[in-house]
Amino acid sequence: MSQGETLPEPKPLAGAAAWLSRLFPLLVVIGITGAIYYQDHPAPWAQPMDLxxxxxxxxxxxxxxxxxxxxxxxxxxxxxxxxxxxxxxxxxxxxxxxxxxxxxxxxxxxxxxxxxxxxxxxxxxxxxxxxxxxxxxxxxxxxxxxxxxxxxxxxxxxxxxxxxxxxxxxxxxxxxx
Structure with a gap:
């Protein structure tokens, strides 16, 4: 590197975007799995229903x-x-x-x-x-x-x-x- 030449400014969001692009599919899979599980295994009401x-x-x-x-x-x-x-x-x-x-x-x-x-x-x-x-x-x-x-x-x-x-x-x- 010669004198007078400057390094490019680091882009702090570039690393975050790459990290989020890997995390997002995982979050989608977890969300879908949870929704499917709780649809088939919903939490019952604490007390029996009476009407x-x-x-x-x-x-x-x-x-x-x-x-x-x-x-x-x-x-x-x-x-x-x-x-x-x-x-x-x-x-x-x-x-x-x-x-x-x-x-x-x-x-x-x-x-x-x-x-x-x-x-x-x-x-x-x-x-x-x-x-x-x-x-x-x-x-x-x-x-x-x-x-x-x-x-x-x-x-x-x-x-x-x-x-x-x-x-x-x-x-x-x-x-x-």
Missing amino acids: SYKLLDEFAPRSLSDFRGRVVVLNLWATWCEPCRQELGALNELHDKYEREGLLVVAVSDEDAETVGRFAGLSEIRFTVGVMDSLSASTVTNVRPFTFILDREGKVRRKLRGVQSLEDFERAVKPLL
């Missing part, structure tokens, strides 16, 4: 705790909700396919019993249908359809928002049966 409702053919209140020992698919729905109507076929199939293995499908609406009963009869719903007051329903969620998957102890293992297919439901309940 009171009335079956269409009974006037006595029922509770989810009545079904401890069974895997429960609790679907919050409404007769006016088109996505809810689309999901009924999958819920019927799920009920038919897994009832003997201890699965209970319960669909609960916050509409009046007459409206729900008339709709259920016309729709050939084969699983348990109930009603609860709108205040109770709104404390759970205002989204329809919304499904909770409860294990045999009554703890929520999955929350499914929106329309689900039979395959979606099976992925959620099979590990619990």
